Amino acid sequence: MKILVSSCLLGEKVRYSGSSSISSIDDMELFDKILASNEIFPICPEVISGLPIPREPAEQIDNKVITKSNIDLTKEFNFGAKKALDICLENSIEVALLKSKSPSCGTRVVYDGTFSSNLIEGLGVTAKLLNKHSIKLFDETQLVELNDFLNKK
Numbered sequence: 001m002k003i004l005v006s007s008c009l010l011g012e013k014v015r016y017s018g019s020s021s022i023s024s025i026d027d028m029e030l031f032d033k034i035l036a037s038n039e040i041f042p043i044c045p046e047v048i049s050g051l052p053i054p055r056e057p058a059e060q061i062d063n064k065v066i067t068k069s070n071i072d073l074t075k076e077f078n079f080g081a082k083k084a085l086d087i088c089l090e091n092s093i094e095v096a097l098l099k100s101k102s103p104s105c106g107t108r109v110v111y112d113g114t115f116s117s118n119l120i121e122g123l124g125v126t127a128k129l130l131n132k133h134s135i136k137l138f139d140e141t142q143l144v145e146l147n148d149f150l151n152k153k
Contacts (some may be wrong), residue, residue, distance in 0.1 A: 001153055003034070004088055004096040004130075006105050007044040009140055010035075014044040018054035021099050021140070030143045034097075038150065041087055045080030045104040045126040058103050061113030065103055065125060068115050077104060081126040088135055094153075096130055097146060100139035107137040 007014045008021040009031075015021060025031050047053060056067040058077075065077040081104070087093065098105035106124035111117065127137055138146040 001095065001150055002039045002041060002091055002093045003150075004041045004043055004084065004093050004098075004135070005035075006097065006099040006102070007042040007047070008099055009097065010040070010042050012042065012044070014047050014053055016046070016053075016055045016057050024100070025140050025143070027143050030147060031140075034143065034147060034150065041091060041093060043084050043087060043126075045077065045084050047080075048083045049076040049080035051076055051080075057115065059111040059113045059115060060103050060122070060125070066113065077125040080104060081129040084126045085129050085133060085135075088130065088133070093135065095136045095138070095146070095149065096127075097138050097140065098124070098127055100141055105139075107139045107142075 011020045011022040013020050058065050058067045058073050064072055064074045066072055098107050102124050103110055104124045104126045107127050109119040110122045110124055112120045131137055
């Protein structure tokens with residue numbers, strides 16, 4: 001099956017801090033199995049939108065994406081989300097494995113916009129757009145659920 005995967009989970013150093021998120025994966029054996037048995041389409045919506053690495057942290061506030069120094073990046077985040085959706089539509093991708101808590105990719109919770117590490121229920125900008133188009137979303141803490149979903153397809 002074809003899976004859209006956050007590039008940072010694949011070890012690419014594309015996070016705002018210039019790091020990857022591969023260390024956030026608890027079950028590397030299952031993760032590697034999923035990668036090996038499916039067609040992977042890596043994406044970092046923030047980088048594809050033209051944002052630099054590293055970059056200032058950003059969080060969602062009232063349907064906008066704002067940096068810690070109050071720069072509005074909503075346009076860039078929406079552009080990256082649209083590019084991710086385009087990849088899914090062009091390649092008939094039905095499932096995405098995205099980085100938890102990210103203002104782009106968060107699938108269940110995101111930071112609350114206060115830059116104080118507080119989480120609230122919600123979706124990142126890209127996750128929200130993909131979800132709207134019925135793409136099934138998982139994050140790196142849901143590898144068992146993702147594997148079960150893939151095995152039922």
